[in-house]
Every structure is written in C-alpha cells, then in structure tokens.
Amino acid sequence: MGTPALFSPLTVRGLTLKNRIVLSPMCQYQAEEGHITDWHVAHHGHFSMTGLGLAFVEASGVTRNGRITYGCTGIWDDSHIAGMKKIVDMYHARGTMCGIQIGHAGRRASCERPWQGAGSIERDDGPEAAWQIIGPSAIPEREGYPVPHVLTKSEIADLVTAFEDAARRSLKAGFDVIEVHGAHGYLLHSFFSPISNQRTDEYGGSRQARMRLPLEVASAVRAICPDDMPVFYRASCVDGLQGGLVIEDAVALARELKTVGIDVLDCSSGGMAGPATLSKNRITPGYMVPYAETIRRDAGIATMAVGAIIHARQAEDIIASGKADLIAIAREMMADANWPYHAAQALGVDNPHAVLPEQYAFYLERRAAVLDRNA
Ligand SMILES: Cc1cc2nc3c(=O)[nH]c(=O)nc-3n(C[C@H](O)[C@H](O)[C@H](O)COP(=O)(O)O)c2cc1C
Structure with missing residues (x-):
C-alpha cells in the first residue's frame, strides 16, 4: 500500500521533515540556572531513538x-548554547529535526514546579525566592496572585531584543526550527488577550493593537533566522473564558503572522487563568484539532494540531483530511515513546521497523520475519 499521510515528508522552507509526527x-x-542537566539528555536521548x-x-x-x-x-545566556547543542546533535544523529520553543512567562512566571503545587512562589527570600512578574496591565492571573509590573514601552523594546538574542543563540545551538x-497565558498571549491587556497605548485596545507585541516578536525572530529556516508560533486559539479570545481572533492573528513570515501556527488553547490547557473536563481526543483546521482553512497557513492525539488512525485522519500539516504529541509520547513505530505498524507502513534506528530495526525486522515463517 502507499505511504500513509502521517508518514509522508513535509518540506517547510528549506527544511524537510521525514514524517508529520512532532514531539x-x-x-x-530539571534545569539548573537554565542549563540542561542529565535528565534532559536522557529524556531527549530516549525520544531521539523513536x-x-x-x-x-x-x-x-x-x-x-x-x-x-x-x-x-x-536561552538567555551564551552558556546555554552548548547544552542545547548536545540535544540537537542527538536528534540529528537519528534523522529527526529539532526545534526550540522560546518564550517569556510574563505574569505566569515565578511559579512553583507542578509537583510543588504550580502556584505562585510565596517565599520572599532564600535561593528560590519569588521574583517580579511582568505583564501588559496590573491584572493578576487570578485573585490572590501577585500583580504584574506594567511594562513600559522601553521595557517592551528590551523584551523584543531578548527574543532576538535568544533566536541568535538558538541558531548557534543548531536548531532547525x-x-x-x-x-498558555504567558507574556505574548497576555498582550493579545483582552482579559489581561487593558492598556490604552498602541499595545492595547483594539485587536490589532493587542497583537502588536506578538507581531513585533515574530518579525524580529523571523529577521534573525535564515530564509530557509521555518519559524513556528504557538497560539492559544481560544481563551475559553467570558470576554476572552475566540477563534476569529486567532484566525486574524494567524493571517498577520503569515504576513510577517511565520510558517506554521501551532494551535493550542487556554492558559489565561488556571492550567495551561483548557479545563480538564473538556479534554476529549483531538479536542483542539478544530482550531488547527479552521486556521489552516481561513488564514491559509500551515498548522500543527495538538491535544489528546492518541491513536494512529486519529492522527492519520487529521493529516489525510487536511485538518493540519503536522500533529504534535506530548503525554502520549510519555506513555508510549515508540508511538511512531506503533503508528507505522497500525497504519500498514511497508517496513515499519525502519522507523526505528538501524540498531533496533535490524533485529526487529528479522524477528518479525522468523515469527511470520513459524506462525
Ligand atoms: C509535562 C508537560 C510540560 C509541558 N510543557 C510545555 C511547554 O514547555 N510549552 C508548551 O507550549 N506546552 C507545554 N505543554 C503542553 C504540551 O505541549 C501539549 O500542548 C499538551 O500537553 C497537549 O498535548 P497532549 O494531549 O499530547 O499531552 C506541556 C505539557 C506537559 C504534559
């Protein structure tokens, strides 16, 4: 049979991905002062073989x-480059392309780790004391949380420069994307959402004004990257809250992002208040795929679908029916790190073993032949 859509290559600018499956x-x-540790090497080393x-x-x-x-x-300091490069090199050695997500947590910074409660840090001294959070307006994420420092225009300009510098370092580390x-409620989303942005200068007010900072950052990062390198943007396509962003806002943003040279819109949601993804009881398989589909159709930009993409057939349908160009998986890769291999088997890829590195494929292919012969 022919190659399933999920296993067909995708070329974006000068970069070709061997299939549509994205971590x-x-x-x-687990980082220390922003530096990767052995945990990251093990974590990505593990996924680099999948x-x-x-x-x-x-x-x-x-x-x-x-x-x-x-x-x-x-990725705020040159000393972070070497560790990141180690991760990139592991993926490249196995033919997987590697991207980095760069961001600023804005008014959702200064939090405890998830297993420490994920709330705002309350300690005001010691090695892990709370730090000043920032945002477009003096509106806390939720009641009882710290009020963000309202960014001045010159501080906004410094942040755009920080994104540019981070992009330069990412290039030095060898990232492909x-x-x-x-x-998820972090800095750029907090400028776009009317819930957190009530500024009256050119960074707030109309939808166009609220997208100014996201567009300035996207343009600045695009300008640092070579022409043949793709730049993605992850958006929360809806806030899921009264008075918040709706899908039409995300379509409008996606159109503008496309104009400034963003290649793929990674379609997530939520985070304006509470957990990053929309309320847990609304999560069903593929619950955010309609955002990727709408944006792809209405903004004419490539999309990446994410959110409870669990089954191979489900993923195949998303790509084959043109709802998205890529599918991203987070938790299911924790549950089944060999998801791409199992998907290749489920979808009848000719030699599914070849999805894995030769060091594994060699034995699995022979074992399958022997088991078939002896069946
Ligand atoms: C442990 C964990 C960490 C995450 N960290 C990030 C992150 O760094 N950036 C981001 O945009 N989303 C992050 N997410 C969200 C995932 O990228 C993904 O969008 C979400 O989990 C839905 O996909 P899934 O149903 O396949 O897990 C994280 C999710 C999990 C479970």
Missing part, C-alpha cells in the same frame, strides 16, 4: 525572569 514542547523542571519527524525542546526563557519556574530551561511561545 510537543514539554517543560521538565523516529519522530521533529522534536521540540521545552519552553526556554529568553530572560532569567522569563522562566515559569526555577527548574525551567533558558524556532517556535515563538505565544500561548
């Missing part, structure tokens, strides 16, 4: 204070 960015909370088309390194702070937690990775984190 979604996943914070590990046959992914593209893998993302977690949200990495463009400034020290832009981290979500003390355990988050960073940079994804700007514009989702």
Whole structure:
C-alpha cells in the first residue's frame, strides 16, 4: 500500500521533515540556572531513538525572569548554547529535526514546579525566592496572585531584543526550527488577550493593537533566522473564558503572522487563568484539532494540531483530511515513546521497523520475519 499521510515528508522552507509526527514542547523542571542537566539528555536521548519527524525542546526563557519556574530551561545566556547543542546533535544523529520553543512567562512566571503545587512562589527570600512578574496591565492571573509590573514601552523594546538574542543563540545551538511561545497565558498571549491587556497605548485596545507585541516578536525572530529556516508560533486559539479570545481572533492573528513570515501556527488553547490547557473536563481526543483546521482553512497557513492525539488512525485522519500539516504529541509520547513505530505498524507502513534506528530495526525486522515463517 502507499505511504500513509502521517508518514509522508513535509518540506517547510528549506527544511524537510521525514514524517508529520512532532514531539510537543514539554517543560521538565530539571534545569539548573537554565542549563540542561542529565535528565534532559536522557529524556531527549530516549525520544531521539523513536523516529519522530521533529522534536521540540521545552519552553526556554529568553530572560532569567522569563522562566515559569526555577527548574525551567533558558536561552538567555551564551552558556546555554552548548547544552542545547548536545540535544540537537542527538536528534540529528537519528534523522529527526529539532526545534526550540522560546518564550517569556510574563505574569505566569515565578511559579512553583507542578509537583510543588504550580502556584505562585510565596517565599520572599532564600535561593528560590519569588521574583517580579511582568505583564501588559496590573491584572493578576487570578485573585490572590501577585500583580504584574506594567511594562513600559522601553521595557517592551528590551523584551523584543531578548527574543532576538535568544533566536541568535538558538541558531548557534543548531536548531532547525524556532517556535515563538505565544500561548498558555504567558507574556505574548497576555498582550493579545483582552482579559489581561487593558492598556490604552498602541499595545492595547483594539485587536490589532493587542497583537502588536506578538507581531513585533515574530518579525524580529523571523529577521534573525535564515530564509530557509521555518519559524513556528504557538497560539492559544481560544481563551475559553467570558470576554476572552475566540477563534476569529486567532484566525486574524494567524493571517498577520503569515504576513510577517511565520510558517506554521501551532494551535493550542487556554492558559489565561488556571492550567495551561483548557479545563480538564473538556479534554476529549483531538479536542483542539478544530482550531488547527479552521486556521489552516481561513488564514491559509500551515498548522500543527495538538491535544489528546492518541491513536494512529486519529492522527492519520487529521493529516489525510487536511485538518493540519503536522500533529504534535506530548503525554502520549510519555506513555508510549515508540508511538511512531506503533503508528507505522497500525497504519500498514511497508517496513515499519525502519522507523526505528538501524540498531533496533535490524533485529526487529528479522524477528518479525522468523515469527511470520513459524506462525
Ligand atoms: C509535562 C508537560 C510540560 C509541558 N510543557 C510545555 C511547554 O514547555 N510549552 C508548551 O507550549 N506546552 C507545554 N505543554 C503542553 C504540551 O505541549 C501539549 O500542548 C499538551 O500537553 C497537549 O498535548 P497532549 O494531549 O499530547 O499531552 C506541556 C505539557 C506537559 C504534559
């Protein structure tokens, strides 16, 4: 049979991905001063052997204070480049392309790690004391949370520069793709959403004004990257809250992002208040795929679908029916790191073993032949 759509290559600008399966960015909370540790080497080393088309390194702070937690990775200093390069090299050795998500946590910075409660840090001294959070307006994420410092225009300009510098470092580390984190309530999302942005200057008010900072950052990162390198943008396509962003806002943003040279819109949701993804009881398989489908159709930009993509047939349908160009998986890759291999088997790929590195494929292919013969 022919190659399933999920296993067909995709070329974006000068980059060809061998299939449409992407490891979604996943914070590990194991970094030290933003530097990767053995945990990240093991985590990505593990996934580098699974046959992914593209893998993302977690949200990495463009400034020290832009981290979500003390355990988050960073790309705010040249000393972060070597560790990141190690991860990139592991993926490249196995034919998987590697991206980094760069971001600033904005008013959702200075938090505890998830297993410490994920709330705002309350300590005001000691090695892991709370730090000043920032945002478009003096509106806390929720009642009882700290009020963000309202960014001045010159501080906004400094942040755009921080994104540019982070992009330059990402290039030095050898990443194939940079994804700007514009989702989940973090800084860029907080400027776009009317819930958190009540500014009266040119960065607030109308939808066009609220997207000014996201577009400035996207343009700045695009300008740093070579022409043949794709730049992705992760957006929260809806806030899921009264008075918040709706899908029409995301379509409008996607159109503008396309104009400034963003290649793929990574379609997530939520984060304006509470957990990053929309309320847990609304999560069903593929619950965010309609956002990727609508944006792809109405904004004419390539999309990446994410969110409870679990089954091979489900993923195949998303790609084959043109709902998205890529599918990203986070938690299911934790549950089944050999997801691409199992998907290749389920979809009848001619030699599914070849999805895995030769060191494994050699034995699995022979074992399958022997078992078939003796069946
Ligand atoms: C442990 C963990 C860490 C995450 N870290 C990030 C992150 O760094 N950046 C981001 O945009 N999303 C992050 N997410 C969200 C995932 O990328 C993904 O969008 C979400 O989990 C839905 O996909 P899934 O149903 O396949 O897990 C994280 C999710 C998990 C479970």
